[in-house]
Amino acid sequence: MGSEIAVRVNGTLPAFSDFGSDNERAGEVESNPAMKVNTSCSLIIHENGKPTKHILVDTGNGVCNSVKQACNDLLAGRCVIDAILLTHSHPDRIDDLSLIVKEFDNVHVYCTQNCWNDVIKKFPDLQSIQHTSVEAGKTFEIDSVRITPVSVQHSNDALGSVAYVIESEGRKIIFGWDVLTFQNPNDPLLKGADLFFIDTFTYNPHPETNHLSVLQAYDLLKIWNPKEAFFINYSGFADFKNAENPYARVPKKPMTSDELAAQVMSDTIPWGYGWNERVKVASHGMVWRSTKQIEFMSPQFSEDMVKLFTEQNYVFSIKKGKKALEVTAETDIKNISYEFIKYDVESEGRRIAATTKGGFLAKPLQMLLEIDDSSDPAIVKIKVGGGTNIKMIDQDVSYQKDIHVKRVHADRLRDFLMKLTS
Template sequence: MMNESGNAMFFVRINGVLPDVSGAAAGEGGGAHTSISVFSGGFHLLVDAGDGVADSVKKGASDLGYKEEPDAILVTHGRREHVSDLASFSGKIFCTSECAGQIAKELPQVDKSRFATVVVPGQPFEAGPFSIVPVAADNAGDSPGFPGSVIYVIRAGDRKVIAGWDFISLQNASADLMWNPDLAVLGTETYNDHPSTGIISVTQAYHLVKTWNAKDCYVLHYSGEKDKEDAKNQWHRGPAGPLSPEELQKTVDSYLRMAGQDNKISIKVARQGMVWRPAAGTTVESAAEDDDSSPVGNKIEIEALEKYVFGIEKMPGNRLMFVLEDSISRQESEFVNPRRKDSDGSSLHADAIKSMMMKGPELDLTISGTTVKTSIIKGKKPLFAGDIRVSERDAKKLSRYIRENF
């Protein structure tokens, strides 16, 4: 499949949003249980196949023109509501050994020859154009969790999607692995934290989106039933019961505005049949290009490949602001007399601000290939010293920023 710019199509469809309760309680008039399809170059990767998913996928194929039969199926865990439609498909099944045992017990009609590579948390595997890393998930709440439960980090080229539902915590999920997904699809049972559900809340999703630096997020699986317990607390000011999808979206939007994140974070309440595509102009092919014809301006922000977002701003009075942010903290440092140390824009130095009472830090920044070597030192004490990995495109853009401004 091709998009308007002629690049191979990459998109994600929401096949179902329902939690493990009735459709009415979930604020929907029925539908399919939690599931998504991820497409790249015509390859159809299905994640979970519970009640109603086969019909939803069939309708999506009719509406969008893709092939109905998935090429591969990822299963997060063996709860019946996530596997009951597996027999309606014929594609290869990828899951943990514990999950395979649960499926064999629940659905003996599923042909055992369909089970492909045994999924092991932390060990990457391939399915068509996708590179996939399973992450061990704990979904134990009031009832025992399902052994072998995982969520999936799915890559196709430079694209990354996190398919994560039915978990209250993740085990051994490295910050670099989860960092900077194009899309995170998160299952959220309640708005407020209720660990007894075994599933994260919308409130916890806010934190994960910021921690992972997710560009876009869909929340699904919501019921809000457990939030009724919060009505008993007279001091509680959050939602105290189920919200319709429209009400939940308004609540999410209001939170993001109050937190000052509405221009930085996009969180949508997922509906069955929704389709996500990368923003226009951010295809894998165009992202590899560096357009030298347009000026960078006096401010630049770069998302590193791992862990960091950093920004540089040339300020009035021959000053420079450098901002470094990770999932935990934000560091702002101001300098004077910024200047490049070579003609090609591969290095930048800025002096410390001096006053009668103190002397600030100084900055040294060097671009070496796709590594930005950064040193912020105050006296002999390093405030930050490390190598920040960036894309080839961003390395070129940063060099051009230095050449144009200093």
């Protein structure tokens, strides 16, 4: 099977106080407790399918529990942290460090000396743990993994702040959040990464926040040209200040995760060369793999409903209502809802054709869902379009998506569809 690198996003948020209140972004965070984890990633190296190395980047609030959730899945029971890299010493990057030291054995922390001095001031009990001071521009190795700290400017009370460039198995992965400026943005080391996580605290530039913005990140990514980049650490609260500025780019308020993803998609489509597929918004729990890119979320099943997730974590759901089959399709722009009053399940649950009621002037809509389980992962092919019968569906397609699921989940989906007719 060879080697593989996986990167799990443990959390995506800056300090929780950075969201303000009475705005949609703050409401999204407060209403989703599982999402309340400060920005952090785990880099895991697998050899022949087994995890052999786990490097954790930053240990802010909620990170310990998030990492423990991955122990039985991504880490396959190897609940070990081989190294911790700290970008700087702000509370939203170190708050869970003491807890992690208690929960995990033989923790070894790597950070700049300025950062470590601040850590010890906050957690005096940690003076005895393994620690190695690192310097910006000086590469060090953990076994065969090459790690180079890169000097960044964040804020006056975060001296010694760095981003990390990690090179292993022929791949280059960069973790660069909590950054106002990269000291040398033309450094060749920053160019051509396989994966780049970049700070995007606001949409419009707000240097007073000591962070990069989405618009600034676009300019940097065009220089660095990574194969794939994820925006992370978004607050958006300072964008309220742009409401009174007629020259500011929209939006002029904090965005929810879905709104930010839709905005980034619309921004990058005109760039061409597939940039809209290369630049995305990181989500909590997301896993990137060097061999197969984004890992698809498992479907969610209940007695009368199933939810399927696309690679961007948008949802396609089917629910058996009292009088109709209720279908919702979340896209990067909006949600679409349908009610199909007639439906037929065929091919042992591998195919369902459904029709809406239509109206006096409106044509009925047709839905065709087919499961191709000839390989693993299986493919769920969904198409919704206008027409008086299923053969006319291609004439006016309003929604179309291929969703990858594990074969075991495809079998459960077939069982669910078969029960719709009972």
